[in-house]
Amino acid sequence: MASAEVIRIAINGYGRIGRCVLRALYESDHHPAMQVVAINEPADLATIAHLTKYDSTHGRFPATVEIDGSHLLINDDVIAVSHHESLDNVDWSVSQPHIVLECTGHYTLEAELQMHLAAGADKVLLSQPGMAPIKPIVMGLNQQLLSSQQPILSAASCTSNCITPVIAVLNRCFTIESGVITTIHSAMNDQPVIDAYHHTDLRKTRAAGQSIIPVDTELASGIGRILPDMADKFEARALRVPTINVSAMELSIVVADKASVETVNNALREAALGDLIGILGYSDEPLASCDYNHDARSGIVDAGQTRVSGRIINVLVWFDNEWAYANRMLDVASHWLQKQ
Numbered sequence: 084m085a086s087a088e089v090i091r092i093a094i095n096g097y098g099r100i101g102r103c104v105l106r107a108l109y110e111s112d113h114h115p116a117m118q119v120v121a122i123n124e125p126a127d128l129a130t131i132a133h134l135t136k137y138d139s140t141h142g143r144f145p146a147t148v149e150i151d152g153s154h155l156l157i158n159d160d161v162i163a164v165s166h167h168e169s170l171d172n173v174d175w176s177v178s179q180p181h182i183v184l185e186c187t188g189h190y191t192l193e194a195e196l197q198m199h200l201a202a203g204a205d206k207v208l209l210s211q212p213g214m215a216p217i218k219p220i221v222m223g224l225n226q227q228l229l230s231s232q233q234p235i236l237s238a239a240s241c242t243s244n245c246i247t248p249v250i251a252v253l254n255r256c257f258t259i260e261s262g263v264i265t266t267i268h269s270a271m272n273d274q275p276v277i278d279a280y281h282h283t284d285l286r287k288t289r290a291a292g293q294s295i296i297p298v299d300t301e302l303a304s305g306i307g308r309i310l311p312d313m314a315d316k317f318e319a320r321a322l323r324v325p326t327i328n329v330s331a332m333e334l335s336i337v338v339a340d341k342a343s344v345e346t347v348n349n350a351l352r353e354a355a356l357g358d359l360i361g362i363l364g365y366s367d368e369p370l371a372s373c374d375y376n377h378d379a380r381s382g383i384v385d386a387g388q389t390r391v392s393g394r395i396i397n398v399l400v401w402f403d404n405e406w407a408y409a410n411r412m413l414d415v416a417s418h419w420l421q422k423q
């Protein structure tokens with residue numbers, strides 16, 4: 084693409100992440116250099132417009148949202164909306180996006196995602212880890228892997244974006260031998276309000292607002308794909324809790340080198356102010372999860388919660404699982420397309 088050309092984005096699946104991506108675009112420096120030109124989402128256009136305008140988590144969208152025929156109008160920007168439920172029917176030949184942000188949560192195979200290319204898109208960025216050979220990209224860690232040759236990449240998971248920068252910093256300073264991670268994650272749309280069928284993970288059949296629910300997670304294997312020297316060093320579990328946004332990760336590691344609360348916090352603060360600025364945050368304020376709502380940083384270390392016992396380091400890292408991730412998808416898309 085020519086350097087002055089607007090980057091044309093399509094969003095497939097306009098749910099929590101899809102809508103956050105659109106809203107984050109208008110709050111970021113990426114607009115108007117990047118524009119959403121098409122959305123495919125099964126819901127009807129009136130509902131799409133309503134949920135773009137009003138959001139229980141992120142508040143009212145400070146833009147004009149209107150409908151014109153089959154288009155969504157955001158301020159002066161025109162977005163073509165289609166309502167296909169299957170990738171077989173998606174057609175990007177008119178909108179010709181430079182990139183599709185695949186945000187349905189349903190497709191992780193390269194063969195499936197190639198259908199976006201066949202439908203007229205140049206590239207696909209997946210909003211979750213993909214099956215090999217789809218590479219995960221985490222801003223601040225491995226964005227140098229972005230190349231113009233690869234048409235399909237993943238922005239990894241929100242949890243990988245939160246914790247792998249912290250792991251990289253602590254390994255650099257203290258040499259990690261092994262670790263266990265617990266994610267304390269807000270509820271998501273794959274959980275029912277009241278007990279229901281429709282999920283392969285039996286615990287996810289249980290009412291989201293009623294319980295702390297352990298769920299399956301692929302985080303441990305995902306870490307090795309992003310930080311190869313950390314492969315097989317971690318175990319992970321995840322708990323869903325009855326809040327609607329913002330999550331936390333508790334990282335426990337055994338290290339080779341001597342550490343203290345002060346040296347751990349100093350290393351993380353230095354990285355947050357240095358090479359990981361905007362990606363990693365550092366806070367010594369006594370905050371709760373709601374204070375991190377709408378925070379665009381991938382993870383924020385809660386310095387007052389750092390604990391060290393012998394060679395065990397334990398840190399707590401907060402993240403807005405929706406907003407931070409949506410911003411990282413835009414960052415990856417922007418870096419990637421500037422490589423053209």
Ligand SMILES: NC(=O)c1ccc[n+]([C@@H]2O[C@H](COP(=O)([O-])OP(=O)(O)OC[C@H]3O[C@@H](n4cnc5c(N)ncnc54)[C@H](OP(=O)(O)O)[C@@H]3O)[C@@H](O)[C@H]2O)c1
Binds near residue numbers: 126404
């Ligand atoms: N929410 C988070 O915090 C978060 C953070 C990082 C990554 N992610 C990942 O992002 C993905 C989406 O999560 P989400 O929370 O945004 O889920 P969501 O709110 O359920 O959004 C998914 C949307 O895609 C629609 N959809 C389903 N099948 C479709 C299809 N074939 N074509 C077009 N649209 C389709 C869904 O419609 P229906 O409801 O009608 O099926 C829904 O509106 C998941 O892989 C998730 O792991 C989520």
